[in-house]
Amino acid sequence: MGVERVMASSGPRGGGPDQTALDEIELTGELMIAATGSECERLPPERIDEVLLAGAEASDRASHQATDRASDQDGLPG
Template identity: 65%
Template sequence: MHVAPLGSSTPVQDHVALAEIELCGELMIAASAADGERLSPDRIDEVLKVGAGAPAAGAAEAGEWPRQRRD
């Protein structure tokens, strides 16, 4: 992550962090609309747009691949 020196007027954006924040927001929206108490792992994958063998949104920039499912 790049941090601007103190006193700098240059705006700094961490694109990976912004993508993660957006995904968290999508999960919160899905959770608030869910009928049950928790989202199923399949629904979480759907919201995060994670498919079998496909990298998660923003994962390529972070050097990560889809999360491992715990069954």
């Protein structure tokens, strides 16, 4: 019985960053910050919804801004 070796590549991946994963990480961070600032043992569902909705709206705005910047850089009309 041999030892199986797994090699990880630290090189660039073809598709770039996974925007969905990055958004989920950001929203998780927002929830952690909200939980830290809360006096309750658990965040009420209403507060969770408030944090997630605010984070999703901010993410949408950032995504639109990045798309606008990319359009401006390509020199083509929007």
